Amino acid sequence: MIEVAVDILLLLMGTYLVLGFLFSFYFILKGASKMDEDVEGSPWHFKLIIWPGAVLLWVVLLRKLIRK
Amino acid sequence: MSVGYTSILWNAEKKRYDRGILIFVLVYLVAFYALHAILHPNATFETLLIRAFGILAFFFLHVILVIGPLTRLNAAFLPLLYNRRHLGVSMFFIALIHGAFSIQQFHNLGDMNPMRSIFLSNMEYLSLNQFPFQTLGFFALIILGLMAVSSHDFWLKNLGPMVWKSLHMLVYVAYALIILHVVLGAIQNEKSLTFFAIVLGGFTSVTLLHLVAGRMEKRVDEEKPIVDNGFVMVCRPRELEENRAKIIRWGERIAVFKYDGKLSAVSNVCKHQGGPLGEGKIVDGCITCPWHGYQYLPGNGQSPPPFNEKVATYELKIQDGYVWVNPESKGEGVEVEPLNLKDYE
Ligand code: HEM
Ligand code: FES
Numbered sequence: 001m002i003e004v005a006v007d008i009l010l011l012l013m014g015t016y017l018v019l020g021f022l023f024s025f026y027f028i029l030k031g032a033s034k035m036d037e038d039v040e041g042s043p044w045h046f047k048l049i050i051w052p053g054a055v056l057l058w059v060v061l062l063r064k065l066i067r068k
Numbered sequence: 069m070s071v072g073y074t075s076i077l078w079n080a081e082k083k084r085y086d087r088g089i090l091i092f093v094l095v096y097l098v099a100f101y102a103l104h105a106i107l108h109p110n111a112t113f114e115t116l117l118i119r120a121f122g123i124l125a126f127f128f129l130h131v132i133l134v135i136g137p138l139t140r141l142n143a144a145f146l147p148l149l150y151n152r153r154h155l156g157v158s159m160f161f162i163a164l165i166h167g168a169f170s171i172q173q174f175h176n177l178g179d180m181n182p183m184r185s186i187f188l189s190n191m192e193y194l195s196l197n198q199f200p201f202q203t204l205g206f207f208a209l210i211i212l213g214l215m216a217v218s219s220h221d222f223w224l225k226n227l228g229p230m231v232w233k234s235l236h237m238l239v240y241v242a243y244a245l246i247i248l249h250v251v252l253g254a255i256q257n258e259k260s261l262t263f264f265a266i267v268l269g270g271f272t273s274v275t276l277l278h279l280v281a282g283r284m285e286k287r288v289d290e291e292k293p294i295v296d297n298g299f300v301m302v303c304r305p306r307e308l309e310e311n312r313a314k315i316i317r318w319g320e321r322i323a324v325f326k327y328d329g330k331l332s333a334v335s336n337v338c339k340h341q342g343g344p345l346g347e348g349k350i351v352d353g354c355i356t357c358p359w360h361g362y363q364y365l366p367g368n369g370q371s372p373p374p375f376n377e378k379v380a381t382y383e384l385k386i387q388d389g390y391v392w393v394n395p396e397s398k399g400e401g402v403e404v405e406p407l408n409l410k411d412y413e
Contacts, residue, residue, distance in 0.1 A: 006187040036226050045075035046222075053217040060227060060370055 017055065023062060024054035031065055073222055079361070085151040089158050096124060116168050125163035126250060128271045132156055133243060137281035139358070140348070146347070146358050151217050153360070160216035167209050170202065198309075201252035204245045211242040224341060247271055293318060299385060299392035305331070305409050313355075315346035318395040322382055325350060325366050330406040332366035333382035333393050339371075345379070368403040386412045 028047050032054075033039040039046075054061065078086075100120045104111055135152055138145040172346055175185035186206055192198035215236055217223075224232050229375040247267070293316060294301040300318045308314055308326035316322045321336035323346030333353065336346045343359030350356065354363035354372060364371055364379055378401030383394040386407065398404050 002191055002193065003188060006184060009187075010181075010183055011144055032222075036222065039222070042073040043075065043237070046073045049075040049220055050222050056214055056217050057223075057227070060231060064226070 020055040020058040023058040024051055027054040027058070027061060031061065035061070035065060035068070072406075073220075075220075077221075079102045081361075082151045082154070085147075086154050089155060092345055093124065093158075093162075096120075114169060114173050118166055118173060121162050121166035123161050123167070124251075125166055126246065126270075128155060128159040128162065129243060129246065130274060132159060133239070133274045134277050137277040140281040140284060141277075145242070149359060150361070157216045157219055162207055163212055167205060170205075172320075174202070197255050199252045201249050201256065204249040204252070208242040208245040208249060211238045211245075215239060215242075221340070229342075243274070260369060292297075296387075296392070298394060298396070299387075300395050302384075302391040304389060305391055305412070311349075311350040313346040315344070316393060316395075318393075320380075320395070320397070321346070322393055322395065323355075324384065324391065324393060325355060326409075327353075329409045330366075331384050331391060331409065332404065332406045333384050334364060334366065334369045335380040335382075335397065337379070338362055339377040339379060367406055368401055370401045 028051055032047070032050065078091060087401055096412055097120055101116060102117050102121075104119075109390055131148070132152060132155055132338070135145065135148045139149050152196050173187065175182040175189060175327075178185065180188065186202055187200065188235050190200040190202075192200065215238070218227065218232065218235055227235070250267055251264070254267070295318075300316055302308075302316055302324050303328070306325070308331070311325075311327050313323040313325040315336050316324060321344075322333050323336040323344075324333045325346075327350045334345060338345050338357040338359065340357060340360055340362045343357045343362075345355055345357055345364070348356045348358040350366065351363070353365070356363050360369065362377060363375075366376070367381075369379040369381040380397035380400045381404045382397055383404055384407040385392050385394075391407070
């Protein structure tokens, strides 16, 4: 019982991370500047520093981008 | 402030703050190691590493949680608040080292997947003194991670203040999880009474400081200012300190600043994260937010170029020897002639 619950939890977390990882490439290359024009022309290390956020917060970001 | 982004916003003061963090960490680690070499000469290096970083992260979390209330009680603590964000991110990395080494040490040995092992190597979920406390640390670490990755100004702006604030209020959930993680873990490791006393002391300080600061806020809010003809009384001009403000509460909070023999009033709420401008100082002619240093010109509430933040401005007058402010704002970034105190001497 606990084992099944833990396996489901880990599967969900893993899937979330994989999807976030895929999304993050789109976000760093395009999505971020679409969302916020100040991103245009910012240095590579800025993109690097927001990259982990794009992986972990992809659900919120995707929703905002779709609404836009 | 906007106009392009960069990765980490550093200035001389922030660099000093970060150097302070680094020196503290290094001195702490050396002291911790030396002390343990004497007290527990048999402990392995990994065990010491796990303990040292766990305790350090736990300590930093306490500092982070008490900075807010402490600055409310006494402005002398403001320098600690100035770069709390970097302290938070450092704390996450320190906790991550603790967690990663724990997983390596305790869960990466058998043939079970280490992630599963965190949850399944100990299944006493219904027991109190045998509870798998590491799972609590795991969830706390996820929260701290979410906060660390979203700490850049880009996230505040683009997640929106509501989402961002909710995310960062989760620090209290993380704190509760970590307290349980530490206490339940300590029970299993049969820690000394001193250890429990220190944890209890930390928890009590965080709780009490939040209660006291909260009560103080409420009292300020309940003070009834004197109103006459639509103007709210501030105080006598000489009660104001040079380059400092007095905060008036009338619907919105208003900060009335004194500088160069003049007075100006702006909204107390910083455009960045709502920091209390009236608790900041005027530096180089600009009102400087005590939280992260956003600046505004007192005469028109605008950030100096090239920035474009604007806070609301208010009209002032002197009558019967007192300063009065009109709580109807003139609008954000609207020029209001400062009140020249020389005209009234
Ligand atoms: C994946 C996440 C985590 C794991 C697997 C984990 C694991 C452990 C383990 C195994 C211990 C017992 C160490 C020992 O005494 O030998 C411990 C203790 C401790 N943990 Fe964690 N932990 C995690 C997250 C955290 C976090 C996020 C914090 C705080 C910010 C934290 C703070 C502490 C503290 C203060 C202790 C007591 C240190 C001591 O025993 O002297 N842990 N943790
Ligand atoms: S500078 Fe961050 S709140 Fe004012």
